Amino acid sequence: MVPPVFTMMRKTVEDVEYGGYIIPKGWQVIHAANMTQWDPAIFPEPGRFDPAQFDNASAVPPFALVPFGGSARICTGNEFARVETLVAVHHIVTIFRWKLAAGCDRSFSRFSLPYPSQGLLIDIEPIQK
Ligand code: HEM
Numbered sequence: 001m002v003p004p005v006f007t008m009m010r011k012t013v014e015d016v017e018y019g020g021y022i023i024p025k026g027w028q029v030i031h032a033a034n035m036t037q038w039d040p041a042i043f044p045e046p047g048r049f050d051p052a053q054f055d056n057a058s059a060v061p062p063f064a065l066v067p068f069g070g071s072a073r074i075c076t077g078n079e080f081a082r083v084e085t086l087v088a089v090h091h092i093v094t095i096f097r098w099k100l101a102a103g104c105d106r107s108f109s110r111f112s113l114p115y116p117s118q119g120l121l122i123d124i125e126p127i128q129k
Helices: 033-037 078-095
Strands: 007-011 016-018 021-023 028-032 096-100 108-110 114-116 122-126
Touching (some): 028 033, 078 096
Antiparallel strands (some): 007 028, 108 114
């Protein structure tokens, strides 16, 4: 929904025709991941948090989900970052009960990475086992 790195740069090595326009060889091109990931033709209801939409990975067209970029320059830390995130989320939801604090909205700002505008205010308590 909010790719941390939202643009990637490339340079055309030959003339490219895209959407009826010619991009000449040697031009610098910026690809915005969020424009692809918010395309309802690819992801219906892109504004709805729905991890289940990725259950059938083969239904997602190539280069449609690009938070780590793609091609030869795909993020080299991509698998590491996914595992790190899974471990962190696992501990957050199995050790603690938490929810957004009252009054905390979901707005975010970019500096240039996205951050919750108010910080991420949460109410948190340990789960008793
Ligand atoms: C959530 C975490 C991360 C995100 C969203 C992310 C995203 C990205 C993106 C979008 C690119 C540009 C890819 C492209 O141009 O196609 C990139 C490049 C890169 N990332 Fe990450 N990254 C993350 C974590 C990491 C980590 C943990 C490492 C290293 C341990 C790392 C190392 C790199 C390197 C070295 C490149 C340059 C690759 C190249 O140009 O060949 N990243 N990353």
